[in-house]
Amino acid sequence: MSLPNSENASTLENAMQLMIQTFHKYSGNEGDKYTLSKAELKEMLTTELGNYLGNPQDKEAVDKVMGELDSNGDGEVDFTEFIFLVGALTVACNKFFLEFNQKPAKEK
């Protein structure tokens, strides 16, 4: 598979490339280069998703996210597991967006 260069890429293709780049920005910090350890996951959640998730400073919150994402139980979050999180959050955002737009204008 060859990635198109970003000048020609569509908006969605750009978004996909950004998801890949974002994952690898954090996954390469320690241990396996291609998976997120708990510390890497925490940094990614705090830095990239702080606006949506709040700051997951307490260890339990990170443990919970890790437990939910780590479907193969290896204690690390791989790219497939990461995309599941992004997909689930995107679905939640879309619902919020639809509800927001369905409200009568005066309630906005």
Ligand SMILES: [Ca+2]
């Ligand atoms: Ca890693």
Ligand SMILES: [Ca+2]
């Ligand atoms: Ca895993």
